[in-house]
Amino acid sequence: MGEKVRLSGKEKSELWFEGLVTLVLLLMLNFALFVLLKQMIATNPTLQDTIWSVKNVLTFGQNKAHLWSWRNVFVGAMIVLDLMVLYWRLIRRYRQMQMRHVIAELHYIADGHLDHRVRLAVNTDLQKVINSINALVDSTVNSMEEERKIEQSKDELITNVSHDIRTPLTSIIGYLGLIEDRQYRSTDELLKYTHTAYLKAKQMKVLVEDLFEYTKVRQTTTPLNTSTFNMVAMLEQLAASFELEGEKKGMVFVVSGSPDPLMMNADTEKLGRVFNNLIANALKYGKGGQHIYLNAEKVGSEVVVKVSNDGPQIPNDALNQLFDRFYRVEESRSQETGGTGLGLAIAQSIVTLHGGYIYAESSPALTSFVLHLPLKVGTTLTRTPQVPSNQAE
Numbered sequence: 015m016g017e018k019v020r021l022s023g024k025e026k027s028e029l030w031f032e033g034l035v036t037l038v039l040l041l042m043l044n045f046a047l048f049v050l051l052k053q054m055i056a057t058n059p060t061l062q063d064t065i066w067s068v069k070n071v072l073t074f075g076q077n078k079a080h081l082w083s084w085r086n087v088f089v090g091a092m093i094v095l096d097l098m099v100l101y102w103r104l105i106r107r108y109r110q111m112q113m114r115h116v117i118a119e120l121h122y123i124a125d126g127h128l129d130h131r132v133r134l135a136v137n138t139d140l141q142k143v144i145n146s147i148n149a150l151v152d153s154t155v156n157s158m159e160e161e162r163k164i165e166q167s168k169d170e171l172i173t174n175v176s177h178d179i180r181t182p183l184t185s186i187i188g189y190l191g192l193i194e195d196r197q198y199r200s201t202d203e204l205l206k207y208t209h210t211a212y213l214k215a216k217q218m219k220v221l222v223e224d225l226f227e228y229t230k231v232r233q234t235t236t237p238l239n240t241s242t243f244n245m246v247a248m249l250e251q252l253a254a255s256f257e258l259e260g261e262k263k264g265m266v267f268v269v270s271g272s273p274d275p276l277m278m279n280a281d282t283e284k285l286g287r288v289f290n291n292l293i294a295n296a297l298k299y300g301k302g303g304q305h306i307y308l309n310a311e312k313v314g315s316e317v318v319v320k321v322s323n324d325g326p327q328i329p330n331d332a333l334n335q336l337f338d339r340f341y342r343v344e345e346s347r348s349q350e351t352g353g354t355g356l357g358l359a360i361a362q363s364i365v366t367l368h369g370g371y372i373y374a375e376s377s378p379a380l381t382s383f384v385l386h387l388p389l390k391v392g393t394t395l396t397r398t399p400q401v402p403s404n405q406a407e
Contacts, residue, residue, distance in 0.1 A: 182214035224356040231363040246271030291357040292321040300325025322382040
């Protein structure tokens with residue numbers, strides 16, 4: 015609720031002066047009209063007879079002419095009109111003062127006090143303008159805050175990319191420098207240097223590709239090449255493609271789905287990127303585990319897909335940060351173990367493009383990445399917070 019406009023002493027004086035001047039002008043006008051009307055009646059017998067007839071009708075033929083004389087009628091009518099004009103003039107001037115206060119508030123906000131809002135209670139029409147102005151300022155502040163976050167995000171992105179590129183680039187330059195200066199003792203040592211430089215260059219290539227993919231899927235205008243497919247069949251194909259790598263790590267894939275076939279509409283290429291990343295992470299970080307579970311289930315108008323492994327538990331304080339760019343659970347930023355740190359951020363962006371959401375949950379028995387996807391692209395799902403009993407709030 016706004017507060018009423020508080021008039022200053024000067025403004026109150028202006029209001030009194032406005033009323034006094036208006037009253038004086040009205041009295042002068044009344045006197046002039048009275049004199050003019052009196053002269054017209056005195057010189058016009060017909061007008062006199064008319065006034066007398068009206069007086070008789072109003073007094074029901076009784077002799078009360080002194081009450082309904084034309085002078086009394088004129089004075090009464092002019093008093094009513096004068097009061098109406100006086101009220102209109104004072105209200106008009108008061109609203110002008112209200113507008114002056116509102117403009118002063120706007121100038122205060124325009125001077126950089128964006129946390130300030132106009133809290134004045136004024137007439138209905140002006141109140142609508144004030145509410146619109148407050149809404150506009152709120153929108154502007156939110157836009158500025160979003161812009162600030164975007165700039166901060168860009169700075170963080172540049173810093174992280176520079177860090178992750180500089181490390182392998184330093185190694186590449188170092189080993190190529192040794193080769194350039196012929197600081198190697200044998201062909202085997204030369205091949206070792208070139209092989210190391212080659213591996214570091216591949217790391218840089220993966221980072222650049224992931225960065226390009228991340229920036230592309232972050233755009234809400236990124237097109238989706240959708241098609242209808244069987245999600246269970248897709249998971250079985252993915253399990254088959256990773257089966258050899260799973261055997262090397264002693265892990266077995268278990269695929270299940272309900273119903274089967276589970277038909278849905280989505281961009282299979284982009285979802286394939288998501289599942290490839292999640293399965294690769296399960297193989298990389300699920301050391302000691304024996305199973306990777308891929309499960310898809312239709313729940314209402316959405317599909318819930320879980321990629322789980324029975325490897326080590328992810329610390330609770332890390333679960334909510336997994337999808338941050340360049341975040342790695344390990345303290346070391348070694349790309350040999352941590353990858354580029356963009357995989358899960360890319361996965362989240364792709365799922366969001368489809369109108370769904372993704373989150374992680376972990377317990378000593380099982381670590382799962384849970385995807386909620388609409389059966390048909392174009393439907394945006396509302397996330398229902400789910401906190402496992404073992405997960406810290």
